[in-house]
Amino acid sequence: MTSDDIAVLANPSAGRGRHRDLLTGVLQRLSATGRPVRLLEAHSGSEAETACHAAVAGGAAAVVAVGGDGTVHRALQAVAGRPVGFGVVPAGTGNDFAAGVGMPAGALEAADLVAGALAEGRHTAIDLARAGWSDGAVRWFGAVLAGGFDALVNERANLMRRPRGPRRYDLAILLELARLKPRKYELELDGEDHSFEGMLVAVGNCASYGGGMRILPDADPADGLLDVVVAAPFGRAALARLKPRLRRGTHVTDPRVTVFRARHVRLRCDGIVAYADGERLGPLDLELTCVPGAVRLLR
Structure with missing residues (x-):
């Protein structure tokens, strides 16, 4: 080379x-x-x-x-x-x-x-998010980190051997819906405590995940900040109604949904494995930092 x-x-x-x-x-x-x-x-x-x-x-x-x-x-x-x-x-x-x-x-x-x-x-300078654990391990991601219901579905689907293809993901959704419950999240944004109880949290550098679901519709990958969305507890029916709105990004107008922006995010929740850019990261006990201009995008 x-x-x-x-x-x-x-x-x-x-x-x-x-x-x-x-x-x-x-x-x-x-x-x-x-x-x-x-x-x-x-x-x-x-x-x-x-x-x-x-x-x-x-x-x-x-x-x-x-x-x-x-x-x-x-x-x-x-x-x-x-x-x-x-x-x-x-x-x-x-x-x-x-x-x-x-x-x-x-x-x-x-x-x-x-x-x-x-x-x-x-080239264009684009921000990235850096995820760090207490043992010193670091991973970078460019789009969105999921740490709520969607992360649980991904983890269950990855552990299942059958059925194959998209049906496995559909079954994982049904199984996780059956055990849906609020979880206690420790959330710190630029040093301020925003801990909450809920079932949805995502931290992102870009607007969408999952192939176009606009979970963070106003995220800007060049503003030096991470967008954070959280949702208060809601039932299965409310979740089913909320999910289609993710495609359009209109879920953020729901009174149970709150969006923040921060340079530094600390996020912890027992029993959750985080996924970012659709890839498995690890247990949700993370320090997340926006690193401005971390990549030279050829555009």
Whole structure:
């Protein structure tokens, strides 16, 4: 890897394989910059992160993630806080980070924009969220961290072996609805205590998660702040009515929903495993910090 190379991390199964044939076109557009393009080899999430770290350490001019939010999440661990360009080509089931930072929805159009930014030497400074645990471990995320009902559904679905496909997620929702109950959250925002009892909490750098659900509709990934949404206790029927409003972002007008903004967030709740960018992070006992301009987005 040289300082001129473009390192490409691609997930061939992203979008359930719908975009696999687009990869050739994406690589061709990136090659139009005149720089060598290297497709990183990775067969797992950990291998993807290792390959991205190696590319950055080797002096790559840019790392480009071709896939969904999971692919972006892996690449962010290597580029966060580093003087390297970062390109995003949305080609996944969920492309919430790409949408949040203003990338075109089309993969080839996004690749053209990334190539143009590289050719002209331009980039846009974008914030990231840094999650830290008491043992010193750190993870970065670009879109939204879920720490409520949706996190419980994700965790249950990941532990289930059957059924396969979307039906597993649907079953996980039903099982978690059956045991729905308010939880006590310790929440500190820029040093002020906002602890509450409820069943929904999300912390985000961008507006949406889950493939377009606008959980934090006014989040701005370049304002130096994290948006935080919490919801007071409500029953199963109220939750069912609230969920469709997430797609439009109108849930924030519900009197049981409160939105905050903060630079630093401390969040803790027993029995919850947090998910960010759709990826499993770990137990919800986290220090979350917005790091302004943590990534050089090629746009």
